[in-house]
Amino acid sequence: MADVLAELEALRAHDLPTHGGRTLAYVYDSGLAEADAVGRAALASFGATNGLDPTAFPSLAAMERDLVALARPLFHAPDTAVGTVTSGGTESILLAVQTARDAAGVHRPAMVVPTTAHGAFHKAAHYFGVELVAVDVDLATMRAVPDAMAVAMDAVADRLVLVAVSAPSYAHGVVDPVAAVAALAADRGVRCHVDACIGGWVLPWSAYPEPWDLAVAGVTSLSADLHKYAYTPKGVSLLLHRDPALRRPQFFASADWPGYTMLNATMQSTRSGGPLAAAWAVTRHIGVEGYRELVATTLATTAAVADLVRGTEHVRLAAEPDASLLAVATDGALDVFTLADELSGRGWFVQPQMAFRDLPATLHLTISAATADGLDDLVVALRDSVAAAVAAGPVVVAPELRAAAAALDPATLDDAAFDGLLALAGLEGAAVPDRMAPVNALLDAAPPRLREALLIAFLDRLTR
Ligand SMILES: *Cc1c(COP(=O)(O)O)cnc(C)c1O
Numbered sequence: 001m002a003d004v005l006a007e008l009e010a011l012r013a014h015d016l017p018t019h020g021g022r023t024l025a026y027v028y029d030s031g032l033a034e035a036d037a038v039g040r041a042a043l044a045s046f047g048a049t050n051g052l053d054p055t056a057f058p059s060l061a062a063m064e065r066d067l068v069a070l071a072r073p074l075f076h077a078p079d080t081a082v083g084t085v086t087s088g089g090t091e092s093i094l095l096a097v098q099t100a101r102d103a104a105g106v107h108r109p110a111m112v113v114p115t116t117a118h119g120a121f122h123k124a125a126h127y128f129g130v131e132l133v134a135v136d137v138d139l140a141t142m143r144a145v146p147d148a149m150a151v152a153m154d155a156v157a158d159r160l161v162l163v164a165v166s167a168p169s170y171a172h173g174v175v176d177p178v179a180a181v182a183a184l185a186a187d188r189g190v191r192c193h194v195d196a197c198i199g200g201w202v203l204p205w206s207a208y209p210e211p212w213d214l215a216v217a218g219v220t221s222l223s224a225d226l227h228k229y230a231y232t233p234k235g236v237s238l239l240l241h242r243d244p245a246l247r248r249p250q251f252f253a254s255a256d257w258p259g260y261t262m263l264n265a266t267m268q269s270t271r272s273g274g275p276l277a278a279a280w281a282v283t284r285h286i287g288v289e290g291y292r293e294l295v296a297t298t299l300a301t302t303a304a305v306a307d308l309v310r311g312t313e314h315v316r317l318a319a320e321p322d323a324s325l326l327a328v329a330t331d332g333a334l335d336v337f338t339l340a341d342e343l344s345g346r347g348w349f350v351q352p353q354m355a356f357r358d359l360p361a362t363l364h365l366t367i368s369a370a371t372a373d374g375l376d377d378l379v380v381a382l383r384d385s386v387a388a389a390v391a392a393g394p395v396v397v398a399p400e401l402r403a404a405a406a407a408l409d410p411a412t413l414d415d416a417a418f419d420g421l422l423a424l425a426g427l428e429g430a431a432v433p434d435r436m437a438p439v440n441a442l443l444d445a446a447p448p449r450l451r452e453a454l455l456i457a458f459l460d461r462l463t464r
Contacts, residue, residue: 019036021369021371021372024350024351024365024367024371025350028227028231030294030369030370031372035290036231039281040233041281042281043277045274046060046274046278049272052264052269059277063273063276064084067085067283068082068083068238068240071200071238074201075224077214078242081240084250085266086238087235087266087271088234088235089120089225090120091268092224092237093124094120094127095239097125098250099241099246100162101129101130102249103191103246103248106161109131109161110132111131111161111163112133112149112152112162112164113165114165114169115134115135115359116170116171116174118169118197120197121195135148135152136148136357136358141320142169142359143174143176143177144165144181153188153190160190161190162192165192165193167212168203168322168323170364171353174321175208178211182194182217183218186217186218193219193220193223194214194219194221196213196223196224197224197225198229198325198366199212200225201230201295202295202324204291205291205295206323208322220241221239221241222239222240223237223238224237225238227275227279229298230279230282232278236275236276236279251264252264300372302323302326302367304375305326305365309382314331314333315382316328318360324367325365326364326365327353327364329363333393334390335394335441336352336361338389338437339386341434341436341437342385342389345385348374352440354440354444394441395437396441401445405446408450410449410452410453422458425443
């Protein structure tokens, strides 16, 4: 057994660190060793249980009810509200869209979202045949513009099934004007979903002044991920609906086969009780007061990093943050991709975000409680990284390459063409290069459809 576990540990050698507060995307570290231990123990102990049938494992149904009960006051849910535990933010959003589509039952259903809505809405559009209408945000604040969303809603009025906003958005960390947009949806008799996947376990303990949750009458559903700021192991999100009738189309049953009658509240059928038990245990261990302290630490750290960015030449905040996420842009003396590589070389992982429509390329920083301990080091790392990136200068993508990329129609490319393009982009084989800036700069220059096609071709090869 020890051999196998040692091999498993060795496999992690090239993974990003999940702890230490210096991986500023993907992972969330409370810095509380005991909370981690509680989560791991619960995960292991319930790993083999099956949420397929809550009557066979009543413990799982009980824990799900407890988590919903915990969340309900945090989001000002009315007494009628109901909730479901899902495997993650994407599944919560998929279900919110599917439920809205099926409740409306219209031909060619459409939803209206700001351009900053999470990619999970695009995935839902793709899976469920819902047209996604993305409305530009305000370039100064990066927030949704209610008037523009109203125009978009009216353009698809007879087939509009859902409107969504973020609290906050992943890319820029700002909360959309939830009340204004929800009122527009309510006026039109349409559902409004608040994507609080990342902010759901932060905003309730922050001083954010505007109403953003189920306290807003027009908000019909809300998603909040526990595997983010509730600091629970991966695989748990909550989807709340204002009342049972709104949730009803989410459920699926099939008696059309000779086996057990299939009965599911989520997309998965067999699902491990491990993540649910871990979330139950960690939230209970940390407790509401514990989260209040973690959020205070996180927001103070976010404010400190924001000040650091404001005080550093050549970099700036792309938006004023409303919660614990920062988007950092640069001036022309350097590019964000080179800066990301420089920070990475100094032990700080930040996530590059490509330019989109009129929005600049940025670096995404998710600050968690454990980041507080590294602040002094980050001050030095950022200063040195900016200096190094300025010295190197921005990666230049040759204009003829940019033009060629713009002219390529990904639908016409065959496997060999993708092999060639991936080699050109530096994405060959199973290992990604140490310095990602040249790759990212090229991808950034590619139109979104081509970028998607290239990355799919890359993933396809990675998993052959
Ligand atoms: C993380 C996130 C999601 C998607 O959640 P996953 O758990 O990664 O599937 C959706 N919306 C927002 C705002 C997020 O931050």
